[in-house]
Amino acid sequence: xxxxxxxxxxxxxxxxxxxxxxxxxxxxxxxxxxxxxxxxxxxxxxxxxxxxxxxxxxxxxxxxxxxxxxxxxxxxxxxxxxxxxxxxxxxxxxxxxxxxxxxxxxxxxxxxxxxxxxxxxxxxxxxxxxxxxxxxxxxxxxxxxxxxxxxxxxxxxxxxxxxxxxxxxxxxxxxxxxxxxxxxxxxxxxxxxxxxxxxxxxxxxxxxxxxxxxxxxxxxxxxxxxxxxxxxxxxxxxxxxxxxxxxxxxxxxxxxxxxxxxxxxxxxxxxxxxxxxxxxxxxxxxxxxxx
Numbered sequence: 001x002x003x004x005x006x007x008x009x010x011x012x013x014x015x016x017x018x019x020x021x022x023x024x025x026x027x028x029x030x031x032x033x034x035x036x037x038x039x040x041x042x043x044x045x046x047x048x049x050x051x052x053x054x055x056x057x058x059x060x061x062x063x064x065x066x067x068x069x070x071x072x073x074x075x076x077x078x079x080x081x082x083x084x085x086x087x088x089x090x091x092x093x094x095x096x097x098x099x100x101x102x103x104x105x106x107x108x109x110x111x112x113x114x115x116x117x118x119x120x121x122x123x124x125x126x127x128x129x130x131x132x133x134x135x136x137x138x139x140x141x142x143x144x145x146x147x148x149x150x151x152x153x154x155x156x157x158x159x160x161x162x163x164x165x166x167x168x169x170x171x172x173x174x175x176x177x178x179x180x181x182x183x184x185x186x187x188x189x190x191x192x193x194x195x196x197x198x199x200x201x202x203x204x205x206x207x208x209x210x211x212x213x214x215x216x217x218x219x220x221x222x223x224x225x226x227x228x229x230x231x232x233x234x235x236x237x238x239x240x241x242x243x244x245x246x247x248x249x250x251x252x253x254x255x256x257x258x259x260x261x262x263x264x265x266x267x268x269x270x271x272x273x274x275x276x277x278x279x280x281x282x283x284x285x286x287x288x289x290x291x
Contacts, residue, residue: 002041011041012048017057024060029069036064036075043082043089052083053092062098065105070114077117084124094131103135106143112152119147119158126165136172141179148184153193160185160199167206177207182216189225194234201229201240208247218253227261230268238268239276246283258287 002008011017016038023035039061042048052058064076080098084090093099102125105118122140125131144166147159163185167176185207188200207213217223226248229241245261248254262284269280 002038005045008041008045009047011038012045012051017042017051017055021055021057021060024064029072032064032067033069033072033075036061036072036079040075040079040082043079046086049083049086049089049092052079053089053096056096058083058093058096058098062096062101065101065109070111073109073111073114074117077114077121080121081117081124084121087128090125090128091130094125094128094134099125099131099134100138103138103140103143106140106147112155115147115152116154116158119144119155119162123158123162123165126162132166132169132172135166136175141166141176141181145179145181145184148181148188153191153196156188156191157193157196157199160188160196160203164199164203164206167203173207173210177210177213177216182207182213183220186217186220186222186225189222189229194232194237197229197232198234198236198240201226201237201244205240205243205247208244211251214248214251214254217248218251218257223248223254223257227258227264230261230264235273235276238272239279242268242276242279242283246279246286249283249286255287255289258283262287 002011020035020038023031026032039052039057043052061076061079064072067073080093084093099122102118102122109115109118126135144159144162147155150156150159163176163181166172182204185200185203188196191197191200204217208217226241226244229237232238232241245258249258265280265284269277269284272280
């Protein structure tokens with residue numbers, strides 16, 4: 001049942017969505033789990049996405065974020081992730097008030113696997129304009145910042161990525177800086193997990209368009225650590241470090257500090273991947289520029 005797109009589309013056009021909607025409120029755990037699974041399948045096809053939004057079934061699925069059964073909570077998140085893959089579905093999920101609920105789940109949800117889904121879904125919802133606007137009317141930044149301290153490397157990584165998404169544009173960029181996230185992200189440059197370091201660098205590269213963020217890294221004495229990451233074996237870390245250096249080196253004090261990195265940047269310009277060469281050239285130009 002519901003194993004291919006034709007079967008799912010036929011089910012969407014039947015009474016199944018409406019009988020299944022009722023089953024989401026059943027006290028029987030197995031019935032609720034089956035019902036939530038059915039909506040995962042429907043959220044995979046365009047006609048199913050439209051129905052879940054137009055009939056407000058998305059709101060019934062959001063109620064399952066509080067379900068006592070982990071598998072049912074997981075199913076609700078998975079359905080929402082499929083539903084918000086495309087702009088129309090993403091806007092529908094945001095307009096249903098889901099984002100505000102998810103921000104609260106960053107505190108109340110205690111299961112790591114579900115928290116991972118929460119962060120993934122929030123990031124997906126930030127892809128539409130109203131997602132950013134509504135997120136900034138919640139305590140999202142302080143709660144994500146707290147998750148940067150998680151014992152879970154996956155949660156640390158996703159938290160960095162979410163701060164990068166919030167801080168990509170204004171006014172989110174200034175809000176993230178104002179709430180003390182630059183220092184929290186800079187500390188993750190020392191993380192033992194490569195993917196966390198890469199995500200922290202990316203977030204900092206987004207924020208250091210602002211002079212305030214550059215100054216925080218300079219005064220926090222993080223420039224040496226950033227320069228050392230040019231030697232990292234990970235291409236992504238080298239790339240993100242170069243982009244961060246190019247931003248921060250616009251400040252006179254950082255320009256002076258990064259003079260020591262010019263030889264390494266020139267080596268990368270000669271011998272690394274094409275994308276690294278392109279950004280290394282820009283960083284060299286910023287460091288060596290004189291008025």
